[in-house]
Amino acid sequence: MRLLHTSDWHVGRTFHGRDLLAEQEEVLSGLAEVVIDQEIDVVLVAGDLYDRAVPSAEAVDTCHRILRTIARAGARIVITSGNHDSAPRLGAFADFAAAGGLHLRTRVSTLQEPVIVTDDHGPVAIYGIPYLEPDPVRHLFGLDERGHTAVLTEAMNRIRADLAARPDARSVVLAHAFVTGGQPSESERPISVGGVEQVPASVFDGVDYVALGHLHGPQRISERVRYSGSPLAYSFSEIDHRKSVWLVDLDANGLAAVERRELPVPRRLATVTGLLDDLLTVSAHAPLEERFLYVVLTDPVRPLDAMRKLRERFPHTVRMEWQPVGGRATAELSYAEAMRGRDDHEVACGFLTDCRGSEPTESERALLKEALEAVSRAEVAR
Numbered sequence: 001m002r003l004l005h006t007s008d009w010h011v012g013r014t015f016h017g018r019d020l021l022a023e024q025e026e027v028l029s030g031l032a033e034v035v036i037d038q039e040i041d042v043v044l045v046a047g048d049l050y051d052r053a054v055p056s057a058e059a060v061d062t063c064h065r066i067l068r069t070i071a072r073a074g075a076r077i078v079i080t081s082g083n084h085d086s087a088p089r090l091g092a093f094a095d096f097a098a099a100g101g102l103h104l105r106t107r108v109s110t111l112q113e114p115v116i117v118t119d120d121h122g123p124v125a126i127y128g129i130p131y132l133e134p135d136p137v138r139h140l141f142g143l144d145e146r147g148h149t150a151v152l153t154e155a156m157n158r159i160r161a162d163l164a165a166r167p168d169a170r171s172v173v174l175a176h177a178f179v180t181g182g183q184p185s186e187s188e189r190p191i192s193v194g195g196v197e198q199v200p201a202s203v204f205d206g207v208d209y210v211a212l213g214h215l216h217g218p219q220r221i222s223e224r225v226r227y228s229g230s231p232l233a234y235s236f237s238e239i240d241h242r243k244s245v246w247l248v249d250l251d252a253n254g255l256a257a258v259e260r261r262e263l264p265v266p267r268r269l270a271t272v273t274g275l276l277d278d279l280l281t282v283s284a285h286a287p288l289e290e291r292f293l294y295v296v297l298t299d300p301v302r303p304l305d306a307m308r309k310l311r312e313r314f315p316h317t318v319r320m321e322w323q324p325v326g327g328r329a330t331a332e333l334s335y336a337e338a339m340r341g342r343d344d345h346e347v348a349c350g351f352l353t354d355c356r357g358s359e360p361t362e363s364e365r366a367l368l369k370e371a372l373e374a375v376s377r378a379e380v381a382r
Contacts, residue, residue: 001041001042001117001119001121001124001170001249001250002038002039002040002041002247002248002249002250003040003041003042003043003044003172003209003211003247003248003249003250004031004034004035004038004040004042004043004044004075004245004246004247004248005044005046005209005211005226005228005245005246005247005248006031006043006044006045006046006228006231006245007044007045007046007047007048007082007176007211007212007213007214007227007228007229007230008046008047008048008082008213008214008216008228008229008230008231009024009028009045009048009049009050009063009066009230009231010024010048010050010051010084010230010232010234011024011028011049011050011051011055011059011062011063011066012050012051012052012055012056012058012059012062013051013234015233015234015292015318016292016318016319017318018292018316018318020232021058021059021062022266023232023266023267024062024066024231024232025062025065025066026264026266027231027232027243027263027264027266028066028070028231029065029066029069029070030263030264031043031066031070031245032069032070032072032073033073034245034247034261035070035073035074035075036073036074038247038261040073040074040075040247041075041076041117041119042075042076042077042078042117042126043070043075043076043077043078044078044079044126044172044174044211045077045078045079045080045174045213046080046082046174046175046176046211046212046213046214046228047080047081047082047083047084047085047130047131047174047175047176047213047214048082048083048084048085048176048213048214049063049079049081049082049085049090050063050084050085050090051084052084053084053085053086053089054086054089067102071100071101071102075101076101076102076103076115076117077101077102077103078103078105078115078126078128078174079102079103079104079105079128080104080105080106080128080129080130080131080174080175080176080213081104081105081106081130081131081176082130082131082176082213082214083131083133083176083214085106085131087106087107087130087131088106090104090106091104091105091106091107094106094107098115103115103126103128105127105128105129105130105174106128106130107130108130108132108137108140108155109140111127111128111129111130111155111158111159112127112155112158112159112161112162113127113162114126114127114159114162114169114171115127115128116169119250121170121250121251121252122168122169122170122252123166123168123169123170124169124170124171124172124250125162125163125166125169125170125171125172126171126172126173126174127159127162127171127172127173127174127207128173128174129152129155129156129159129173129174129175129176130176131176131177131214132148132151132152132155132177134146134147134148134150134151137151138150138151141154148177148178148197148198148199149199149200149203152175152177152199152203153203156173156203156204156205156206159171159173159207160206163206163207170208170250170254171206171207171208171209172207172208172209172210172211172248172250173204173207173209173210173211174211174212174213175204175210175211175212175213176212176213176214177199177212177214178197178198178199178214178215179198179199179200179201179203179204179212179221179225179227180198180199180200180201181201181221182212182215182219182221182227183215183217183219184215184216184217185215185216185217185235185237185238185241186235186236186237186238187216187230187233187234187235187237187238201221201222201225204225207224208224208250208254208255209224209248209250209255209258210224210225210226211226211228211246211248212225212226212227212228213227213228214227215227215229216229216230216233216234216235216238216241217229217238217241218241218242218243218244218246218260223255223258224255226246226258228244228245228246229241229243229244230243231243231245231263232265232266233265233269236269236271236294236319238269239269239270239271242262243262243263243265244260244261244262244263245260245261245263246258246259246260246261247259247260247261267290267291267292267316268291268292269291269292269293269294270288270291270292270293270294271293271294271295271296272285272288272293272294272295272296273295273296273297273298273323274296274297274298275297275298275299276297276299276303276306276309276310279295279297279310279313279314280309280310280312280313285313285314288314289313289314289315289316290316291314291316292316292318293310293314293316293317293318293319294318294319294320294321295310295314295317295319295320295321296320296321296322296323297320297321297322297323298323298324298325299322299324300324300325301324302322302324303322306320306322307320344372345365345368345369345372348368348372349365349368352364352368
């Protein structure tokens with residue numbers, strides 16, 4: 001049997017305010033070609049199908065088209081909910097969806113009930129552990145111990161108990177968790193509420209393959225425990241990620257092989273640092289014009305209307321910072337310390353200097369003084 005391990009689609013997510021639905025549909029619908037070319041039997045999505053608990057209508061429509069395209073390619077699909085998903089919403093109509101080959105595993109109470117898929121070697125039991133919020137699930141399980149490790153250990157105990165009654169079955173577990181040894185990026189939402197967020201890989205002992213979700217970089221915790229990562233980059237910390245999926249082969253004895261398959265990149269990320277005028281005129285920067293761009297400006301004085309000017313040449317600039325060369329070191333002072341011994345005019349001039357990176361001119365100082373005096377006269381006249 002051949003499985004395709006994916007996770008963290010985050011359909012509906014934006015990138016620094018830019019809509020990504022078109023890019024998400026392009027990459028994820030392309031999985032249908034992988035299903036056909038690689039003769040995939042089951043596609044796994046290990047949590048965070050959507051980016052929000054209440055996704056937009058456009059995100060739902062996009063996700064529906066993607067799943068329909070994959071299903072028409074001939075694969076069954078098993079999805080479990082992540083910490084971004086609303087498990088009840090995602091799992092609605094799960095029984096009806098299963099009849100069409102879409103298996104939604106979102107209920108804690110039935111996580112030990114597998115999806116059974118059969119090949120020439122017999123059954124494969126696929127278990128989906130939805131994201132487990134530690135405190136409410138702890139009470140549901142009747143546990144005294146708090147934290148992610150406790151609830152995932154109990155979940156796996158229930159799965160292993162079911163497996164014991166299926167001695168001929170090979171086993172796969174989908175889980176959405178932060179497993180020790182994994183490398184996070186900036187785009188994951190922390191899951192530390194309710195105890196220490198990391199869990200040891202040993203929690204998942206006893207199964208043939210563990211398809212993990214939550215961390216956005218593809219990575220191997222062990223031969224049988226892996227993260228597929230997200231299909232697109234969702235932060236500039238992922239600029240060096242090679243987005244991919246895992247092709248997982250099971251033979252008669254369990255895990256036979258795992259192969260990495262890289263995904264296409266609709267629009268690459270880039271960062272660039274320099275003076276605004278240089279960025280706008282130097283021909284060497286031409287390749288950046290089609291990339292999502294993070295710009296760090298080093299002009300000694302903050303340029304006016306810099307983002308608009310940047311987007312005239314680099315239309316996909318999504319983030320900009322101003323870090324002047326040899327930037328002035330600013331001491332960490334309390335408000336009282338910063339204001340001590342300074343009149344309103346000095347405070348206003350200092351604010352302008354901090355914002356712009358250069359001291360106000362004499363005419364600007366005079367204008368600030370005139371404005372403050374006008375305010376003072378108005379207050380006295382009340």
